[in-house]
Amino acid sequence: MEILLWLAPAALVTLAAMAWVGWQGRGHRELDRETVARRIGEALARQEGRRHGYAAPRRTPDPATGVKVRRHETQPDDSSRQQAS
Template sequence: MDILLWLVPPVVVTVLAMVLVTWLGRHGQREVDRDVAVQKLARALRKEHPGQRRPGPATSRPRDRSTGIAVRPSSRANDQAPRRTHGDDKRTA
Protein backbone atom coordinates (compact mmCIF):
# COMPACT_ATOMS: atom_id res chain seq x y z
CA MET A 1 0.00 0.00 0.00
CA ASP A 2 2.91 2.34 0.72
CA ILE A 3 4.13 2.02 -2.85
CA LEU A 4 0.88 3.52 -4.17
CA LEU A 5 1.42 6.77 -2.26
CA TRP A 6 3.38 8.18 -5.20
CA LEU A 7 0.08 8.17 -7.15
CA VAL A 8 -1.66 10.55 -4.73
CA PRO A 9 -0.10 13.86 -5.94
CA PRO A 10 -0.86 13.27 -9.66
CA VAL A 11 -4.42 12.17 -8.86
CA VAL A 12 -5.01 15.26 -6.71
CA VAL A 13 -3.61 17.57 -9.40
CA THR A 14 -5.75 15.87 -12.07
CA VAL A 15 -8.94 16.16 -10.02
CA LEU A 16 -8.23 19.82 -9.24
CA ALA A 17 -7.58 20.54 -12.93
CA MET A 18 -10.85 18.84 -13.88
CA VAL A 19 -12.78 20.88 -11.31
CA LEU A 20 -11.12 24.12 -12.46
CA VAL A 21 -11.85 23.46 -16.15
CA THR A 22 -15.45 22.54 -15.33
CA TRP A 23 -15.91 25.72 -13.30
CA LEU A 24 -14.36 27.95 -15.96
CA GLY A 25 -16.35 26.24 -18.72
CA ARG A 26 -19.64 27.18 -17.11
CA HIS A 27 -19.21 30.75 -18.30
CA GLY A 28 -19.04 29.57 -21.91
CA GLN A 29 -22.62 28.28 -21.84
CA ARG A 30 -24.67 31.21 -22.97
CA GLU A 31 -28.01 31.66 -24.65
CA VAL A 32 -27.94 31.43 -28.44
CA ASP A 33 -29.68 34.26 -30.28
CA ARG A 34 -32.12 32.34 -32.47
CA ASP A 35 -32.78 35.24 -34.85
CA VAL A 36 -29.10 35.62 -35.67
CA ALA A 37 -28.74 31.85 -36.07
CA VAL A 38 -31.70 31.70 -38.48
CA GLN A 39 -30.28 34.58 -40.53
CA LYS A 40 -26.89 32.85 -40.79
CA LEU A 41 -28.59 29.61 -41.85
CA ALA A 42 -30.66 31.39 -44.50
CA ARG A 43 -27.53 33.11 -45.84
CA ALA A 44 -25.70 29.79 -46.05
CA LEU A 45 -28.60 28.11 -47.84
CA ARG A 46 -28.84 30.91 -50.44
CA LYS A 47 -25.13 30.77 -51.15
CA GLU A 48 -24.08 29.00 -54.34
CA HIS A 49 -22.23 25.79 -53.58
CA PRO A 50 -19.74 23.99 -55.86
CA GLY A 51 -21.90 20.86 -56.11
CA GLN A 52 -24.96 22.70 -57.40
CA ARG A 53 -26.00 22.20 -61.01
CA ARG A 54 -25.77 25.23 -63.24
CA PRO A 55 -27.79 25.51 -66.44
CA GLY A 56 -25.67 25.27 -69.56
CA PRO A 57 -23.60 22.89 -71.65
CA ALA A 58 -21.56 21.69 -68.68
CA THR A 59 -24.61 19.88 -67.26
CA SER A 60 -25.52 17.96 -70.40
CA ARG A 61 -24.07 14.78 -68.90
CA PRO A 62 -24.37 14.00 -65.20
CA ARG A 63 -21.04 13.92 -63.45
CA ASP A 64 -19.85 10.49 -62.34
CA ARG A 65 -19.26 10.12 -58.65
CA SER A 66 -15.63 9.36 -57.95
CA THR A 67 -15.03 6.18 -55.99
CA GLY A 68 -11.26 6.52 -55.86
CA ILE A 69 -10.77 3.39 -57.97
CA ALA A 70 -9.46 3.69 -61.50
CA VAL A 71 -11.42 1.50 -63.90
CA ARG A 72 -10.31 0.92 -67.47
CA PRO A 73 -12.98 0.62 -70.13
CA SER A 74 -13.50 -2.93 -71.26
CA SER A 75 -11.90 -3.72 -74.59
CA ARG A 76 -14.47 -6.46 -75.19
CA ALA A 77 -17.24 -3.91 -75.19
CA ASN A 78 -15.85 -2.51 -78.43
CA ASP A 79 -15.15 -6.00 -79.91
CA GLN A 80 -11.89 -4.66 -81.32
CA ALA A 81 -9.61 -6.90 -79.27
CA PRO A 82 -9.08 -10.46 -80.47
CA ARG A 83 -10.76 -13.14 -78.43
CA ARG A 84 -8.52 -15.21 -76.19
CA THR A 85 -8.35 -18.94 -76.55
CA HIS A 86 -7.37 -21.60 -74.05
CA GLY A 87 -3.70 -21.55 -75.15
CA ASP A 88 -3.32 -17.79 -74.56
CA ASP A 89 -3.20 -18.15 -70.78
CA LYS A 90 0.61 -18.19 -70.65
CA ARG A 91 2.12 -15.15 -69.00
CA THR A 92 5.54 -13.76 -69.76
CA ALA A 93 7.68 -11.60 -67.54
Protein backbone atom coordinates (compact mmCIF):
# COMPACT_ATOMS: atom_id res chain seq x y z
CA MET A 1 0.00 0.00 0.00
CA GLU A 2 2.88 2.37 0.70
CA ILE A 3 4.06 1.96 -2.87
CA LEU A 4 0.84 3.56 -4.16
CA LEU A 5 0.99 6.59 -1.82
CA TRP A 6 2.72 8.62 -4.52
CA LEU A 7 -0.53 8.41 -6.51
CA ALA A 8 -2.56 10.14 -3.77
CA PRO A 9 -1.61 13.76 -4.67
CA ALA A 10 -2.37 13.19 -8.35
CA ALA A 11 -5.69 11.53 -7.52
CA LEU A 12 -6.68 14.39 -5.20
CA VAL A 13 -5.81 17.04 -7.80
CA THR A 14 -7.77 15.12 -10.43
CA LEU A 15 -10.83 14.80 -8.20
CA ALA A 16 -10.65 18.49 -7.26
CA ALA A 17 -10.42 19.49 -10.94
CA MET A 18 -13.39 17.27 -11.82
CA ALA A 19 -15.47 18.80 -9.00
CA TRP A 20 -14.50 22.35 -10.04
CA VAL A 21 -15.37 21.79 -13.71
CA GLY A 22 -18.65 20.15 -12.74
CA TRP A 23 -19.54 23.07 -10.49
CA GLN A 24 -18.63 25.67 -13.13
CA GLY A 25 -20.71 23.89 -15.76
CA ARG A 26 -23.89 24.20 -13.71
CA GLY A 27 -24.34 27.89 -14.41
CA HIS A 28 -25.29 27.53 -18.07
CA ARG A 29 -28.81 28.35 -19.12
CA GLU A 30 -30.99 25.62 -20.55
CA LEU A 31 -32.57 25.93 -23.99
CA ASP A 32 -35.89 24.56 -25.13
CA ARG A 33 -35.99 21.58 -27.48
CA GLU A 34 -37.16 23.56 -30.50
CA THR A 35 -34.21 25.95 -30.30
CA VAL A 36 -31.75 23.09 -29.92
CA ALA A 37 -33.28 21.18 -32.85
CA ARG A 38 -33.17 24.31 -35.06
CA ARG A 39 -29.50 24.96 -34.22
CA ILE A 40 -28.54 21.35 -34.91
CA GLY A 41 -30.42 21.43 -38.21
CA GLU A 42 -28.63 24.63 -39.27
CA ALA A 43 -25.24 23.21 -38.33
CA LEU A 44 -25.85 19.99 -40.24
CA ALA A 45 -27.04 21.92 -43.29
CA ARG A 46 -23.83 23.97 -43.28
CA GLN A 47 -21.63 20.88 -42.99
CA GLU A 48 -23.03 19.04 -46.03
CA GLY A 49 -21.06 21.14 -48.52
CA ARG A 50 -17.80 20.84 -46.59
CA ARG A 51 -17.33 17.10 -46.69
CA HIS A 52 -14.18 16.63 -48.71
CA GLY A 53 -13.28 13.13 -47.58
CA TYR A 54 -10.02 11.95 -46.17
CA ALA A 55 -6.74 13.83 -46.40
CA ALA A 56 -4.92 10.74 -47.63
CA PRO A 57 -6.07 8.61 -50.57
CA ARG A 58 -7.44 5.18 -49.79
CA ARG A 59 -5.01 2.31 -50.01
CA THR A 60 -5.77 -0.43 -52.45
CA PRO A 61 -5.60 -3.82 -50.78
CA ASP A 62 -2.92 -6.22 -51.93
CA PRO A 63 -4.64 -8.63 -54.32
CA ALA A 64 -2.53 -11.65 -53.48
CA THR A 65 -1.11 -13.25 -50.39
CA GLY A 66 1.75 -15.67 -50.39
CA VAL A 67 4.28 -16.22 -53.15
CA LYS A 68 4.27 -13.87 -56.12
CA VAL A 69 4.70 -15.57 -59.50
CA ARG A 70 5.92 -13.34 -62.30
CA ARG A 71 4.34 -13.69 -65.70
CA HIS A 72 6.69 -13.71 -68.65
CA GLU A 73 5.98 -11.32 -71.48
CA THR A 74 7.13 -13.77 -74.15
CA GLN A 75 7.32 -17.52 -73.93
CA PRO A 76 10.72 -18.99 -74.92
CA ASP A 77 10.85 -21.14 -78.05
CA ASP A 78 11.20 -24.87 -77.83
CA SER A 79 14.20 -24.59 -80.16
CA SER A 80 16.13 -22.50 -77.62
CA ARG A 81 15.56 -25.15 -74.99
CA GLN A 82 16.82 -27.86 -77.29
CA GLN A 83 19.99 -25.93 -78.12
CA ALA A 84 20.86 -25.39 -74.44
CA SER A 85 20.68 -29.14 -73.67
